[in-house]
Amino acid sequence: MASLLVIHVNGPINSGKTTIDRALARVLPDARFIDGDDHDAPDDAPLHEQWAIALERIVSRIAHACAFSDCFVDTSSASADAYVEEIARRAALPAA
Numbered sequence: 399m400a401s402l403l404v405i406h407v408n409g410p411i412n413s414g415k416t417t418i419d420r421a422l423a424r425v426l427p428d429a430r431f432i433d434g435d436d437h438d439a440p441d442d443a444p445l446h447e448q449w450a451i452a453l454e455r456i457v458s459r460i461a462h463a464c465a466f467s468d469c470f471v472d473t474s475s476a477s478a479d480a481y482v483e484e485i486a487r488r489a490a491l492p493a494a
Contacts, residue, residue, distance in 0.1 A: 404460065430463040432456055 423431035439451035
């Protein structure tokens with residue numbers, strides 16, 4: 399399996415994260431972009447459910463991107479460690 403570079407950009411609301419990430423995705427070869435604000439969870443769902451839905455969606459998008467790219471850009475505000483642990487668990491790999 400090819401290595402995967404994940405760039406996680408975090409910052410306060412309206413600070414330009416999406417603008418920077420779209421620019422990165424344009425200049426990095428074969429990059430993919432996921433907007434972490436687009437989590438598909440119902441607004442009235444409990445916060446832990448919103449996080450679970452968002453994490454599931456992002457992990458799924460990363461797994462799909464692995465088949466087509468070695469570079470991925472993520473703008474969500476969730477912990478990078480949580481993503482690493484979840485992706486490693488699903489891939490049965492030791493977490494970094």
